[in-house]
Amino acid sequence: MEKIRIGFVGCGQFCRAFVPLFSAHPAVEYVAVCDKFRERAENFYERFGCDEIFDSFDEMIASDRINAVAIFTQRDLHGTMAIAALKAGKHVYSAVPMALKVDEILEIVRLVKETGLTYSMGETGIYRPASIFCRKKYAAGEIGNLVYAEAQYNHDMSRLYHVFQYTEGDAWRKMAGLPPLFYPTHSTSMVLSATKAHALRVAAFGYEEKQDTDIFGEGKNYWDNPFSNTSMLLKMSDGSVVRISENRRIAWHTPETYITGFHGDKASYECSLMQHSFIKKDDKSVIYEDVSDLLNPIELTKHKGEENFLSEAVKGTWGGTEAPIQAVSRLPEEFAPLHTGHAGTHKFMVDDFCQAVVSGYLSPTNAWQAARYNLPGLIGHESAMRGGVCLAVPDAGDPPAHIPVLSEDRTENPDNYSRFRKKE
Template sequence: MSEPTVSRRGFLGVAGAASVAATASPALHAAPGPRPSGQLRIGVVGGGFGNTFFWHLDPDCKVVAVCDLLPEKQKLLAERYRCTNTYKNFREFLKHPDLDAVAVFTPAPLHAFMAVEAMKAGKHVISAVPAGLSVEELEEILDTVKKTGLRYMMAETSYYRQPVITCRELAGEGKFGTIFHSEAEYHHEGLMKVMFDDRGLPTWRHGLPPMLYPTHCTGLIIPVIRERMLEVTAVGWGDGHEVLRTNQYKNPFWNETAFFKTSKGHSARVAVYWHVAAAGSERGQFYGDRMSYLMERPEGTQNTFVRISSQGKTVLDSNGYPEGETEMLADKKANYLERLPEPLRVKSGHGDSHTFLTHEFVRAVLEDRHPTVNVWEAIAYTLPGIIAHQSALRGGESLKIRDYGQAPA
C-alpha cells in the first residue's frame, strides 16, 4: 500500500488521532466507577476452549469449581484457574456451594441444554458459540432468561476483535455515513482432523453445517451496522464426501454462502467455508457512502479505511472513464486493552477478545445489567445461520428470519 495522503485526524473527521482509542464503548469504561462489593464466583465446565479465558485474572471474579469428564482436562482447568474443586458430573457441579455463575465451554450440541439447566439451578451463564443449533433451543434459552431474570451472555469473540471495536464506535459516530452493504467470511480448512476423536469416532464437528456456526461472521456485522437480518437466500456446496453422506446433521455441504436483507433494507453477505483453498480468516468489510473499512486479509493486506477523495478529484480508468479518486489509510491498531483492569491487559485469543469477554460478563452480573452479547443479541447472531442453512437445503429459497427484539433497557 502506498503512503496515506491524509492524516488519521482528517480522514476520520475526529477531534484528535487518539480519540478513537480513547472513546469508551457503552459497556466498557476506561475509568469505571465504584464496584459493587464482593466477587463473582464462577464455575467453568469444558476443559478445552474453556481453558483459554481469564477468570482468575479479573479482580472481581473467583473460580470456585471446574468440571470436565476427562481427568486430564479437569487437571488443566484446576491449574489454569487455581481451583481445587473438580467435578466430572455436571449436575453435581451445579450443586457446588456459593456458585453464582457458570461458563459453558462444552461441545456445541450441549450449549443450550447446559445453559438452560444452569439457569434453572439459579446460575448466570456465559456460553461458547453458537448459543444453540435450532430455533427451539434458542427460544428455550430466551424463555429461561425471562422466567429466571438471570443474565446470559454468548461469548462471541468477534464483538471484541479490535477492528470491530473501532468500526462499532465510528459507525456510532456516523463516520461511515450509511453502511449499505457488509460482508464477512469465516474460512477454516483443515477441520477434518477434529471430526474424529482418538478412537476414530465422529465428534460433534463431524459434518456440522457451516451455517450452524455463523456467529464469527454475523458477530462482525450486526454490532457495527446495528440492524437485524430479516431475510436470506443461501447456497451450499459439497462434493459427496463420506462425511457429507454419513453425518448426524444430514448435511450435504462443506461450504455455505448466504445473502441477507437487513431491517433497514441493506444487504449483507456471509460465507462460512470448511473446505476451501484459502488461508484461515475471520474478517469483515463495511461499505458506506462516506467511508468504508476493509479488515486485513491473510494474504497480507492491512486493516484499511477507504473514502472518495475529499478534494473531489477524479482519475481516468483503463478505458478512459472518470472515476472518483480514493484515499486509503491503514488502521494503526488502537490499544483497547488499556480499557481493562491492569491484570487483564494481556494478549488473548481471537484478536485479544477473550479478556474483554471475561470482564464484560463479570461486570454485567455484578452491575445487574444485560451484557453486550445478551440473549437477544445471541439469537440475532445465531438464528440467521440456522435459517440460511434451511434455505441452502431448499436450493436457495428466500426465507424470512424472525426478529426477537432487543434487551429491555
C-alpha cells in the first residue's frame, strides 16, 4: 500500500480545517506546507506539527519527499497548480473550483488519464444530506427517470468580504467579483452526482448588482463581471432539465447549499427550509414520507418543536453536527475527536482522496466527474454575458470503465484495490 506524503499549498483560512484531518488519516505519513507568505506556513508547521516547510510550490512539487499535493490557494490558481503537480507526478487534492478555464479542466482530465494519478476535488456538496438522499434513492431506482431538479448555493458574501481581504489586501474587490457561475460545483454536484449525467446545453441569466457596484461591473474585477447572482438552466444527457442558481448577494443565510426539488417519474424529493419531504407515486395515490430527521443535523432535530425553532435554524444555530444519513461509521476512527465543517462534509472528502490514492479506485469527485460539475458554469457565465443565448457544454467523457469508483459507504476492502492503478 502506498502511503501518502502530502504537501499543502496555501496555508490560508480554509486549509486550516484540513491539515489536522489529513495528518490524522492512517494513510498519511508525511505532511509538508508552503505559502507565499512564509509566516503562514511557519504558523501551520508549529500549530499542526508538520514535517517540513517548502519555500515555494515549485520546490515542493519537485521534491521526492512528497507524492501528493493539496491545493488551497485562491480559486484562479487551482487549474495551473493541479496541472503542474500532475506533470510532476503528484496525486492532487484540490479545493473547489477545479479551474476557471475550460482548457485547464480538459488538460487535468487528460493528465489524470495519462498518468493514472489520483485527482480528487474537495466538493462539500456531494456529502450534504440532501445530495446523499437523492443519490441513494436514484441508485435504488425509487426516483425512476429524473425529470427536473433544482439546486442552489445561496451564499450572501456581503457578510464575508473580509475573507478576500485576508490575502488580497486592498485589491480584494478584484477577486470578490468572481462570476458566480465560475464556482458552481456546490450545487451542480448535488444533482449530477446522483444521475452521473452531463450537461449538453446551457442558458443562463445574471442579476446585475445594484448595491456593491465597486465589486461588480466592467473594470471592477478580474473578469469584468457585472453579476452578483446568476441562474442557469441545463439540458442534461439523460433528458432531464436542471436549474442551478448561484446567488452571492441575497438576504439569506441557511440552508446555503441545498436541493429544493428532485423530481422523477416515480418519486420526488422536496425541501423547504428544514422540512424534507419524499413523495412516492403508487397505483392509486401518492405516499408522503417526512424524512427531515434523517437529513437534518442531529443537533438541530433536538430543538424541533421549540417556539423559536425556525427563527434560530435560519441563522444556522444548530448546523454544526452531522446528520443521521451521513455514513460516519465508514470514517477512520482517528477522525472522531476532530472538527468537521460544511455540514459534516470535510472528513468524507479527505477520506475519499486518501482511500483513492491507496486503493487505486477513483474518488467520487474524480477528474471526469469534477469536470462535469465545473464546465456548465464556465459556459453558463458566457451565456449570461450574451443575454441568455443557449450554448453547447463540452464534456470530458466518462471515467475509464476498468477503474471502479469508491462506493458511498465503503463496503469494499481497500487492500484489494492496488491492481487497478495502472497507466493507460
